[in-house]
Amino acid sequence: MAPRGRPSTHPKVVVTRNLGPESLAILGNHEDIDVVVWPKDSICDRTWLLENVRGAVGILCTRTETVDAELLDAAGPSLKVLSTYSAGYEHLPLAEMRRRKIRLGHTPDVLTEAVADIALMLALMASRSAGEAAAAVRSGDWPARPWSPFLLCGPQLSTSSARPSLIAGFIGLGRIAQATVRRLVPFGLTECLYAGNPRTPADTAADAALARALGAPSVRRVALPELAARSDVLFVLAPGGRATHHIVDAAFLRRMKRTAVLVNAARGTLVDSVALAHALRERWIWGAGLDVLEGEPAVPADHPLVREPRCIVLPHVGTATMETRQAMAVLAAENVVAGVVGESMPAEVNLAQ
Amino acid sequence: MAPRGRPSTHPKVVVTRNLGPESLAILGNHEDIDVVVWPKDSICDRTWLLENVRGAVGILCTRTETVDAELLDAAGPSLKVLSTYSAGYEHLPLAEMRRRKIRLGHTPDVLTEAVADIALMLALMASRSAGEAAAAVRSGDWPARPWSPFLLCGPQLSTSSARPSLIAGFIGLGRIAQATVRRLVPFGLTECLYAGNPRTPADTAADAALARALGAPSVRRVALPELAARSDVLFVLAPGGRATHHIVDAAFLRRMKRTAVLVNAARGTLVDSVALAHALRERWIWGAGLDVLEGEPAVPADHPLVREPRCIVLPHVGTATMETRQAMAVLAAENVVAGVVGESMPAEVNLAQ
Known part of the structure; x- marks a missing residue:
């Protein structure tokens, strides 16, 4: 930290955002780095940020700040590293950063298990009508809503004699999707289908090796129409951005099984919200579980979904688990420190590609 | 079926309750059995039931009817079998049935996977504050509730570097609990503890064999105080009745971890509701997921839980899945037919014990 009264020469x-004591301790341990933290427990003020980034070598940001050319300009040519408290980085000005040779750190891996937990939870909640069921209790309808044999019955995620197969589909089969596949194995998973990045070639040997590693009966890359038509549960777990925008659209939803459920735990932009609301209303599919939504957080109570x-x-x-948010904060702090001192980051995005 | 106009001599x-076409078809296939079905899609009228059971050999009932000595008297000495559309049978007059030598059929096994699915879903929902999170969206609070690093953060069910162990506790380790253990293995399950039936002796060799069969690192029977103190997630999956009444009481809850979650997918009577509401309010434990509640379905909107x-x-x-309710209906029909014709039932409760 700089002594009071005269300007520091430290980076x-x-x-x-104050991301907790563990993260600040990592930054504080470096006496040759000056750390400036937005002092409130609220979203960082833009004016404060533009003023304070002046001459900064590193910025540790969250998904709630707008990082754009104006902010990079305000920092100036001293800026060497941007560390985002997220795995995704489609909210950052990648071309601008590449041009200015600003390195990028992010927080993958440490959040894999927490997101896979939510993905499975949403698959169960959507198939078992958990929203309607809990609402019936909350509104005091339980006593007045007499039991009947098929009341609140949904499709069963686990296999049964009536439906002995469970086909799970994935848009994107990265770490989170793979952790989700592992969780589906004890539900009787019979097939794992996925749509991969169109720029990478199919590799059946790698798919077979992955199936063995995950304990899944099979892993197979298919085209989107087959993925839509055959999945009992479909997980959207690919990165956001232009290449995946509305990859789940009306045509895709139209092809899905009437008993299928859709889960999106990636980015809202991958699913066409208008088409999904229509599909649910018209019963093209059984249900949906969404942790993300286009335009979030501007989602009003009367949003159709x-x-x-x-x-x-x-x-x-x-x-959002204590364990994962803390691990993300530590990793984001380690990334920015490594970037400032010019060492290799624990988790760097290669922007040169 | 009996020809119109003269009394049938068939049993x-x-x-x-009409439990769907598959179930009725099994009964209808037996021309030498007369089948009388409550004709409405509502809870069976008591007066109708008392009249119609007169001279019956078998009754196929659900959990919504009161089966008591009056009903058995109304049926008379012809009654040989009662088939309940449920796995549990603590709602039936077992001593009376034993005395009258009435056989009992039920529907275990076919519902195991559906209930294990719900048990895992409730564990995830309770730990991840799914109720509060969904409510924030429903009430339109998402835009006004700015993101913060630890907003809506709960304990993580899956293991992490911050908490590398996952200890699952079970009150009752029957089929549903075992199916739940299987589902917890990919979450990084490190220990499975359980409280067994006090009347059966501990058997460490059997526990070790069970652990191997379930793919769990260990299965160990412990006393209730240890079960309460060490479990990260505690599942109540034992039968109801007097022996398990309020087995989870204030003393038990007091011993639990502050980050633990409690799941009850068995019978409401096992958990003291007043004590649980107090424990949640005072933050003795993190959260609870309940599929059953004492006094259900008389649960008003202002119930503390x-x-x-x-x-x-x-x-x-x-x-409540289409697949399981259908399988239960078929099994209940097969049970009653077997009881009427005096054959061995697919799933009979031995009342002689």
Whole structure:
């Protein structure tokens, strides 16, 4: 830290949010780094940020700040590293950063298990009508809603004699999807289908090796129409951005099974909300579980998907566990320190590609 | 079926609820059995039932009818079999049935996977504050509730570097609990503890064999105080009745970890509701997921557990999947037919014990 009264010559890191004592301790341990932290427990003020980034070598930010050319300009040519408290980085100005040779750190891996937990939870909640069922209790309808044999019955996620197969589909089969596959194995998973990045070639040997590693009977890459038509449960777990925008659209939903459930625990932009609301209303599919939604957090109470009884909407809490948020904060701090001192980061995105 | 106009000499089976075409087809296939089905899609009328059971050989009932000495008297000495559309049978007059040598059929096994699915879902929902999170979206609070690093953060069910162990506790380790253990293995399960029936002796060799069969690192029987103190997630999956009444009481809850979650997918009577509401309010434990509640379905909207934000309450939907309810209906029909014709039932409760 700089002594009071005279300007420090140490590199400066601006932290847009206090992410807990563990993270600040890592930054504080470096006496040759000056750390400036947004002092309130609220979203970082833009004016404060533009002023304080001046001359900064590193910025540790969250998904709630707008990082754009104006902010990079305000920091100036001293800026060497941006560390985001998230695994995804489609909210950052990647081309600008590449041009300015600003390195990027992010927080993958440490959040894998927390998000896979939520993905499985949403699959269960959507198939078992958990939203409607809990609402019936909350509104005091339980006594007045007499039991009947098929009341609140949904499709069963686990296999049964009536439906002895469980086909799980994935848009994106990265770490979170793979952790989700592992969790589905004891439900009787019979097939794992996925749509991969179109720029990478199919590799059946790698798929077979992955199936063995995950304990799944099979892992197979298919085209989107087959993925839609055959999945009993479909997980959207691919990165956001232009390449995946509305990859789940009306045509995709139209092809799905009437008993299928859709889970999105990735980014809202991958699913066309208008088409999904229509699909649920018209019963093209059974239900949906969404941790993310286009345009979030500007999601009003009368949003068609929020009002749809067969849709569970959570406010982007996929990584929201004490353990994971702390691990993300530590990793984000380690990334920014490594970037400032010019060492290899624990988790760096290669922007040169 | 009896020809119109003259009394049938065929044995009569009374069915208190139309449980779907598959079940009725099994009964209808027996031309030498007269089947009388409550004709409405509602809870069977008591007067109708008392009249129609007269001279019946078999009754196929659900959990919504009161089966007592009066009903058995109304049926008379012809009654040989009672088939309940449920796995549990603590709602039936077992001593009376034993005395009258009435056989009992039930529907275990076919519902195991559906209930284990709900048990895992409730564990995830309770730990991840799914009730509060979904409520925030429904009430339109998402835009106004700015993101913060530890907002809506709960304990993580899966293991992490911060908490590398996952200890699951079970009150009762029957089929449903075992199916739940299997589902917990990919979450990083490190220990499975359970409280068994006090009347059966501990058997460490059998526990070790069970651990191997379930793919769990260990299965160990412990006393209730240790079970309470060490479990990260505690599942109540034992039968109801006097022996297990309020087995989870204030003393038990007091011993639990502050980050632990409690799941009850068995019978409401096992958990002291007043003590649980107190424990949640005072933060003795993190949260609870209940598919059953004492006194259900008379659960008003202002019930303390329904109003508790950290408590998820579902209206007893553990078996509510199309596949399982159909399989239960078929098994209940097969049980009553076997009882009427004097053959061995697919699933009979031995009342002689």
